[in-house]
Amino acid sequence: MNPNFRKPSLLQRLAEWAGNRTAQAIWAGRLRHAPDRATAAYAKLVSIGGKNYNRNQPMIKPTPANLRRFAKTPYARRAINRIKAPVAALGWEVGVKKGVEETAEHRRQIEIVKRCFERPNNDDSFRTMIEQVTEDLLVCGAGAIEQELGGKEIRPLWMWPVDALSIDIYIGWSGAKNEARYSQSIGPGNVASTRGIPLLNDQLIYIRKDPTSSDPFGTGPLEVAFSTINRLLATADYAGNVAGNSQPANMIQFKGMDQVSLDRFREWWRNEVEGQGTTPLIGGDEAKVHPLRGTTDDALYLKYQEFLIREIATAFELSPGSLGVEADVNRNTAEVADEREWSAAIIPMASNIASYLNREAIEGKLGFSQIEFRWLGVDRDDESLQAEIHKSYYEMNALTPNEIREKLGRKPSLSQWADLCAADVEIAKVAARGVARDVDKDLQPDDKPSKQPSIEKPDEPGTRGRSGVKRPRGD
Structure with a gap:
C-alpha cells in the first residue's frame, strides 16, 4: 500500500458522488482563495454628490409612490395580465439536467423539489406564488422570494413571496455568507437602516428584470411606461369632462x-x-x-389617446391589439402578433424565473446540482409544422408515439401500440392479416383485389347485336 496515500475526506467523497459544485469548490479552496476584484460594483452609486456612500446603509430604489396605483389602471392592468396569466398557467416539471443519467438518488431529489414547489408555504400554491412574483417583476422590475429550511426531510424548503418594493440592497456586500445583502423596510416610507429586517443572500431570491451594471435594481415595464400612463390619465380625465358637458x-x-x-x-x-x-x-x-373648444371627436383627443396606448403596449413588449387597439387587425396579423408577444414577453419572463429558482433554490439552498426546474410548453412552435416533423420522424422509425407525447409535455399513452415505431406496427398489421386469412379463406389479400362479375351492356339501337342481327331504331 502506498504510504503517501490519504483517504478522501467526507467532503471529497460527497463531491464525487453527488457532483455538488459547491462542495467541489470548497474542497478546491476556490471560495476562500477567490481573486479580489479590481473594479468597483455600481461605481457611480458609491459616491453621490461628492460624498462616499455608507456601505452599512442599504440603498433604497427611487420608485414613485403611486406606482402600485398605476398598476390598477385599465390599460396597465390589461398589459400585466397579458403576460402574467400565460406564465402562471404554464406546466412545469423537475428532472435531471441534460447529459446526466438518472439514478435512484436523483429521483429522491426530484420528489423533494416537487413537494417543496407544489406547496411552497401554508397559504400559497406554486401558481399563486409565481403570479405575485411576476406581478412585481412587471411593476417594479424585481421579484422577491424568501426561502428557509424546515425540519421535514421530505419537504425541507419553504418559500414566501415578498413585496419587492420593500427590499433595499447593500451595494457594498462583500459576498460573505454571514453578511446581510438585503434589508426589508417596514412601514410606508421607512428607511431600512433604522427599522429594517436584515436578510442574508441565501434567505432571499431577488429576481431582477432587465438588470444593468449601473445599479442593483431591475427595471419594470410599468416604470418605463410611467410617464405615458400619467399623460393618458390626464388626457382621459379632460375628455371625460368635455364629454360630460362640465366644461x-x-x-x-x-x-x-x-x-x-x-x-x-x-x-x-x-x-x-x-x-x-x-x-x-x-x-x-x-x-x-x-x-x-371643438365640438367633434377631435376635442376628445382620441387619436392622441390611441398613441399613448400604443406607447404602453411597446413598454410591455406587446402588440397594440392586446390593449384594445384593433385597427388594421386581421387573422394573419393577429397570429403573427401573438407569436411575437410569446417570444418577446412571455418566454423571457418564464426563463428568467426558472433560472433563479434553479440557481438560488435548488442548487443554492437544497444543494441539488444535477437536477433542474423546467417549464413545459414554453417553446411554442407552429403546430402544423411540428405535426409534420413528428409524422416524418415516426414514419422514419426515429420516434414512437410515446416519445412524441413526451416532447409535447403529455403523459404517455397506455396503449400497447404507443411504444412501437411505424415499422413494428406495419409488421404487426401484416401478421394480423395473415392470421385472418388463415381463419377465413374467403378473405382476399390487399394487393390482389377480388374479381367483380362483368355486366353486359344492352346493344344500342342501329348496331348489330351479338347474333349479328341489326336492331331497329326506335321511333
Missing part, C-alpha cells in the same frame, strides 16, 4: 349690456335653459358667440 363649449358676448343685465340674463339662462353648468357671459359692442 362649456361657447362664450356669449352681448352688445351694450351692463353688469346688472348680464347677471339677470345669466340667472335666467341657468334656471330656464341650461340647468347645469355655467355659460360665460361678457359685454361688448356687438352680439357674438365665441367657441371655447
Whole structure:
C-alpha cells in the first residue's frame, strides 16, 4: 500500500458522488482563495454628490409612490395580465439536467423539489406564488422570494413571496455568507437602516428584470411606461369632462349690456335653459358667440389617446391589439402578433424565473446540482409544422408515439401500440392479416383485389347485336 496515500475526506467523497459544485469548490479552496476584484460594483452609486456612500446603509430604489396605483389602471392592468396569466398557467416539471443519467438518488431529489414547489408555504400554491412574483417583476422590475429550511426531510424548503418594493440592497456586500445583502423596510416610507429586517443572500431570491451594471435594481415595464400612463390619465380625465358637458363649449358676448343685465340674463339662462353648468357671459359692442373648444371627436383627443396606448403596449413588449387597439387587425396579423408577444414577453419572463429558482433554490439552498426546474410548453412552435416533423420522424422509425407525447409535455399513452415505431406496427398489421386469412379463406389479400362479375351492356339501337342481327331504331 502506498504510504503517501490519504483517504478522501467526507467532503471529497460527497463531491464525487453527488457532483455538488459547491462542495467541489470548497474542497478546491476556490471560495476562500477567490481573486479580489479590481473594479468597483455600481461605481457611480458609491459616491453621490461628492460624498462616499455608507456601505452599512442599504440603498433604497427611487420608485414613485403611486406606482402600485398605476398598476390598477385599465390599460396597465390589461398589459400585466397579458403576460402574467400565460406564465402562471404554464406546466412545469423537475428532472435531471441534460447529459446526466438518472439514478435512484436523483429521483429522491426530484420528489423533494416537487413537494417543496407544489406547496411552497401554508397559504400559497406554486401558481399563486409565481403570479405575485411576476406581478412585481412587471411593476417594479424585481421579484422577491424568501426561502428557509424546515425540519421535514421530505419537504425541507419553504418559500414566501415578498413585496419587492420593500427590499433595499447593500451595494457594498462583500459576498460573505454571514453578511446581510438585503434589508426589508417596514412601514410606508421607512428607511431600512433604522427599522429594517436584515436578510442574508441565501434567505432571499431577488429576481431582477432587465438588470444593468449601473445599479442593483431591475427595471419594470410599468416604470418605463410611467410617464405615458400619467399623460393618458390626464388626457382621459379632460375628455371625460368635455364629454360630460362640465366644461362649456361657447362664450356669449352681448352688445351694450351692463353688469346688472348680464347677471339677470345669466340667472335666467341657468334656471330656464341650461340647468347645469355655467355659460360665460361678457359685454361688448356687438352680439357674438365665441367657441371655447371643438365640438367633434377631435376635442376628445382620441387619436392622441390611441398613441399613448400604443406607447404602453411597446413598454410591455406587446402588440397594440392586446390593449384594445384593433385597427388594421386581421387573422394573419393577429397570429403573427401573438407569436411575437410569446417570444418577446412571455418566454423571457418564464426563463428568467426558472433560472433563479434553479440557481438560488435548488442548487443554492437544497444543494441539488444535477437536477433542474423546467417549464413545459414554453417553446411554442407552429403546430402544423411540428405535426409534420413528428409524422416524418415516426414514419422514419426515429420516434414512437410515446416519445412524441413526451416532447409535447403529455403523459404517455397506455396503449400497447404507443411504444412501437411505424415499422413494428406495419409488421404487426401484416401478421394480423395473415392470421385472418388463415381463419377465413374467403378473405382476399390487399394487393390482389377480388374479381367483380362483368355486366353486359344492352346493344344500342342501329348496331348489330351479338347474333349479328341489326336492331331497329326506335321511333
